[in-house]
Amino acid sequence: MQIYLPIAEMPVSVLLILGMGAAVGFVSGLFGIGGGFLMTPLLIFLGIPPAVAVATQSAQITASSTTGALAALRRDAVDLRLAGVLTLGGFVGTAAGVWVFAAMRRAGQLDLVIVLSYVTLFTAIGSLMLAESLREFFRTRRGVVRPRRRAGSHPKVFGWPFRMRFPRSQLYASVLPILALSVSVGFVGTLLGIGGGFIVVPALLYLFRIPTGVVIGTSQVQVLSTALLAVILQSAVNGAVDIVLAIMLIIGGVFGAQFGARAGRALRADLFRVLLGILVLAVGMRFAAEIAVRPAEPFSLHLPEGRR
Amino acid sequence: MRARLALLALACLWSGPALAERLVTSLSANQVAIGSNYTGAQLVIFGIIERDGQSADRPDGYDVVVTMRGPREPVTVRRKEPFGPVWLNRSQQKFVAVPSVLTVLSSRYLAEIAPPALRAQLRLGLAAIVQAPEFTIDRGQDDNPFRAGLIRLKTRDGLWSQHERGVVFVTREFFRAPMAIPATATIGNYDVEVILLSGGAVLARGHASFEVVKTGFEEQITVFAQDRSLIYGMMIGALSLAFGWVASVIFRRD
Known part of the structure; x- marks a missing residue:
């Protein structure tokens, strides 16, 4: 069954889009990330104009993270104070990202910047996460339990001014490193057309050593606020959100996210980290292959900036 | 009746006074409407060749070439080249007004219809249209690979096509040509150019247009x-x- 997308100006298969929404929703619910970094390439692969793909999937992220955030709130697995600080920084970073995005586009180097950022960021973060989590995974299996964080063993930056207490996350630290994290995530996320949840989650896990249970819910709340802002801005500025595509992705996504979130609760924390590391690394490798392998078709067509 | 007379008069103007054949064409629809179930459409152009009494029989028979052009848009073709260990877009060629959709239909092989010089002059066929000097801005570099790449990619996306058996003569002087409007067709005005040839010479031309709307x-x-x-x-x-x-x-x- 095919349906015509009014803004993307092309027909797509309803079942295919519902299925893609469900699959990405599952991963998103499992790891507490937006899933934009998976959805955007998939939609572009289907032939949907990149601007429409980037803009529309933020509607799906809004919906799936609403569900995720509400579920986490009910389980009391959210640090609202931390989510607030992250959101604040995220908005600042998003604004800066939009500005650089436009400047790079004018310079004609946006494609290169995006691919190189994907490769370095995903490969670096993915490898770090995988190495760290594998070490931990095997250590746990051998029965050696490492204390999660000892008093006084935290990084020096936590002791900077403007210290704040985050009781839910068992964290007492300066807000400056947290703001720096969220500003850079908002910035990079806007540049790459992704929510940035996949950076926030590992950063909170590995840098700030916040318990896994709280990290996912908190990240969901932050992803929700960023994605909601993105939907409104993308519609108002670029007119690139396709309502028909959005509804199909949302319907597929909310169901997928539910099952993902359930699977996530059943997953052991150390296995969870290994899987997330593999996922991020795989996306990085895919982009690396894109520029490292001799292309079958060296030519590509580029329409002027705008919707197509 | 008056409308038909006016149409005939118009067709006469296009064919020119010195030529004996007149070409009358008609499209099966003037509008392609896109609704939620749109997955592409088909239009047919019909044509009648009218001859005045004195004109001699054409021993070579008639040939027809139909060219459908969608709304023009600027396109940049980029080429990936090795740069150290990676492949990057290193060179590009800009095309100012590329038809978003382009279909060329002919009654037989273009090579049999007209010699290369005439094909180039009349822009008959995808190659002749893209090879036209004004199609791109000359930048002093070899732009032929970019022109060929443009044809290859547009054809792969199903937006451009060429069918050398696409025009069917029902009788000796009546023909039809079915034209496929792709699912991803751009919204806007499409024009159809019909050229009537015989023995490698142009006898008459006809024009029609339709629009694709939501x-x-x-x-x-x-x-x-x-x-x-x-x-x-x-x-x-x-x-x-x-x-x-x-x-x-x-x-x-x-």
């Missing part, structure tokens, strides 16, 4: 998204929140 819900949404973009965005945001909330109520376990 209708109903598709049109209303597009207009609303453009004219009330902020409200449209807030609506989609609210919709997304509502969907997420409904899902969390449905799946609530306690």
